Amino acid sequence: MTTIMIAEKPTAAKSIAESLADKGTLKVKEGEQGVKYYEFNKDRKKHIVVAAVGHLFSLKQVGKGWSYPAFDVEWIPSFQASRTAAFSKKYYDVVASMAKNGDEYIICCDYDEEGSVIGFNILKFICGKKNAKRMKFSTMTKEELVESYKNASKELDFGQIESGLTRHYLDWYYGINLTRALTNALKTSNKRFRILSTGRVQGPMLHMLAKHEKKIKAFKPKPFWQIELDVAVGKDILKAQYEKSKLWNKKDADDILKKSQVKDALIADIQTKLFTQKPPKPYNTTSLLADIYRYFGYSPTQGMSIAESLYQAGLISYPRTSSEKLPKDINYKKIISNLGKQKSYEKESKILLAGELKPEEGARTDSAHPAIYPTGEDPKKIGAVQKKVYDLVVRRFLAVFGKPAKRESQKIVLDVNGNKFSFSGKKTIDAGWTFLYGKYAQRDEVILPAMKKGDRLTIKKISQLQKETQPPPRFSQGSVLKELEERNLGTKATRAQILQILYNRGYIVGRSIEVTELGMNLADVLEKSASMIVSEKLTRHFEEECDKVLQGKMKKEDVLEEAKKTLIAISDEFKKKEKKIGNELTKAVIAAQDKQNKLGACPNCKGTLKVHKNWRTGKRFVGCSGYPKGCRTGFPLPREGLILSTEKICEECKTPIIQVRREGGKPFRMCLDPECKTKGDWLDKNKLKKIQAESKKSSADALQEKNKEKAKEAAKIKEKTDKEKKLLK
């Protein structure tokens, strides 16, 4: 008699076992290739916890072929579906060998659509069961795990399973069929096989960014003038602005400037206003990732993995949630008093515990999880990066309970020879929640000395400034997440990831998001030739239907039937115009891609060095266009990040210098030769030399293959140094 428990990840399996085991019964065992699983007694019954590593199953087409539309698809073990998932085999094997021994099953994966699908597939395909118990928890603290074990539901959460499955099928249908449509169109047009991919959410996301980029590009700046006074206020010099902040006419500006050339300004009026600032709303995924980006500069995918690790460590609640609400039953008082045991939050905790605890809340809800909150557990062993995000989550949580901040603003209106100028002061009367929020509450204080109407202030300087109107601002990685949430594009769990795909494909670049020529051209061709691919409305429509499946108001089968019909219509339209679309893609997209892939001249034969990709392994390397004529020049490339040409050549090794733009990190420049002197400080030379020596031994043709290995090594080493650098920051 054994209860088999299925956890989403190895760390989760460990926490669950440690929390539930009857005293002295926990045994850590090793299965296939050292994969751990946990055996223990709970209430004297034998339990085994096994771990998945995210999805152990993936959707794959039944049979072969590249025709579209294709809808015949099945779940197969991920390690059989793709090489990148090969590592999951050992976990699969351990689950498979343990699962047969059970008489009872409990799914204890993360409580959301993904977690439910992960657990359901394992149960169905490995254990051969249709139903099981389901644990539901929002934090991985011992207390909550024990509680959720006790209150586990007798049935699976079929709403989440079905809507999760619906989304997986939809993504597959769209991704595969649209990618095939584009790729086939290219092949019809130029007889070359080149994969051009898009997806259900990716297309509309790119299109939205491209539309914004067009607005920025089309923006015509308009000149305007400003008049500014430097006035002496007490010991300080403050800047006062002319009452109209923009003067569109130079002559007006000149007149005002001329008329204001006097020694002092008369205080004509003092307007004092008291105002309050409400506390912030609790964090959901979007606002947390946006703030992690804003305060620390980590990209949304990095931010997510940091938050995830804090959740796994039992320090914060589940970070994938739409909710902006904190339910009462999480026991505010206990969490806040526990946080107060940490020196940094001692004062804050005392202030809050002295009053009533009522959180500020937002409107968004989530049926599975509350807004993100700290558990109150003491973070003993966390790294510097995690520490930052932890502090942000704690301070935000505390601030949510704070009193409104009271502030006072003062506008001092000056009369300067008949012209009106003004400057302002701002001061805090009662810090309220801003004290609890600490350094994240960025309030500007300009404290003015006492002044009264009729006083005169000395004018130190008067200046005329010429400026111009600015285009709409670019999205940052944080603000784009908020925009996507507003538009209901993607989900809390997928937005960050899809954004990353757009970066990886070279459609967008930069911390302030800029759409590349490639991205612009692709969005344009898609909009013209098959507008449904980039339709936000359609994507949103299916998003809403998935929600209906979740609530049991719609059936998965009906949503998928509708999706098939839509895709058949898109495919028909596409096939009719295939050649034309192919020509346009070739002209605009492939041309831009080629341009992006050209890195410069070969130092050996003057051919062109280009980025190549092994489409089987996905690895990139640099090859020479002189290869067919016998030039064997080749270089490794970092595994991740966008590679851009700089049109410069390294003085030392004469290879082109490239720019590598990688998520989160600063863009950096390097030459292509991994052995170049200029890299002495950041590459592990010995390792590279060894690889180099080996590749020299092999025949010229095998060099390309080796280069790819080198690329991997170099990228690994670079990644390691990057990580270390980041931690040192």
Ligand SMILES: [Zn+2]
């Ligand atoms: Zn060459």
Ligand SMILES: [Zn+2]
């Ligand atoms: Zn060099």
